Amino acid sequence: MSFKCGSCGYSSVKWAGFCLRCSSSDALAPAGSGAAAVNLSEAGDSASMQRIRTISEVDRVLGGGLVAGSATVIGGEPGVGKSTLMLQLAGAVEGPVVIISAEETASQVSDRAKRLGIDAGAITLVSESSVDAALEAAIAVDPVLLVVDSLQTVSCAGVEASAGAVSQVRESASRLVRAARHWGVPLILVSHVTKAGHLAGPKTVEHLVDVVLSLEGDPRLGLRFLRPLKNRFGRTEESGVLE
Ligand SMILES: Nc1ncnc2c1ncn2[C@@H]1O[C@H](COP(=O)(O)OP(=O)(O)OP(=O)(O)O)[C@@H](O)[C@H]1O
Ligand SMILES: [Mg+2]
Structure with missing residues (x-):
């Protein structure tokens, strides 16, 4: 079952009282079955998919860049350099980037960008922990890349659990993934990996x-390793080394 906006055609698997894309105040209406049947000989292959280039070492690990509309989770222990890498990617892609962060303020992120020598002119920081509100702000920017830092700090209204809990992380991820797929924008979800394990880690959304x-x-060494654990669009044998 899916729902569609009568004004702009935006479709969503969740009903909403207004359109998340064009903000039309008319409620989304039930759409037809929408089941897609495609003959495999007419389907495009992964080589023909639109890829968004980032930094060369990351693109190599991904098998040629981020695929439009795809969702990527990047997991790592606290302080390993996830937010830094996201900023480097954001600075490298061509076009506007939205970073949804409930973790860091705009001035923190802008300071880091300056330190790293990244031109942050095309980067918009959305400091918001509500997934729906953040998506609404993000869509107004029409980004070529959407980053959420981190998955454990955002939450969805209507899910009776605190941010970081398994049910909250799952619902947040699934809403974000659907939005990215619908817009055709690559999504990167940053996920904390903690040894204690009371936060839902990357396994929850794999x-x-x-x-x-x-x-x-x-963190004391200059080197970081980026290992692919799953890749629907490429191999998982190639690891990347980042300085
Ligand atoms: N590739 C790198 N080489 C050297 N130092 C780095 C690298 N990446 C990040 N750092 C340093 O490591 C520290 C932590 O980085 P960062 O905040 O990006 O990590 P994080 O994984 O996002 O942490 P958190 O889990 O707290 O969100 C920072 O001081 C940053 O300058
Ligand atoms: Mg961080």
């Missing part, structure tokens, strides 16, 4: 996303 990456390395 089945919901196309690509799972693990960022590893000793």
Whole structure:
């Protein structure tokens, strides 16, 4: 079952009282079955998919860049450099990027960008923990890349659990993945990996996303390793080394 906006055609698997895309105040109406049947000989292959280029070492690990409309989870322990890498990717892609962060303020992110020598002119930070509100703000920017830092700090209204709990992480991820797929924008979800394990880690959403990456390395060493654990669009043999 899906729902469609009568004004702009936006479709959503969740009913809403207004359109998340054009803000039309008319409620989304039930759409037809929408089941897609495609003969495989007419289907495009992964080589023909639109890829968004980032930094060369990451693109190599991904098998040629981020696929439009795909969802990637990047997991790593606290302080390993996830937010730094996201900013580097955001600075490298061509076009506007939205970073949804409930974790860091705009001035923190802008300071880091300056330190890294990244031109942040095309980066918009959405400091918001509500998934729906953040998506609404993001769509207004019409980004070529959407980053959520982190999955454990955003939440969905209507889910009776605090941010970071399994049910909250699953619902947030699934709403974000659907939105990205619908807009055709690549989505990167940053996920904390904690040894204690009371936060839901990247394993919780592995089945919901196309690509799972693990960022590893000793924070005291200059090197980080990016390992693909799952890749629907490429191989998982190639690891990347980041300085
Ligand atoms: N590739 C790198 N080489 C050297 N230092 C790095 C690298 N990436 C990040 N750092 C440093 O490591 C520290 C932590 O980085 P960052 O905040 O990006 O990590 P994080 O994984 O997002 O952490 P958190 O789990 O707290 O969100 C920062 O001081 C940053 O300058
Ligand atoms: Mg961080």
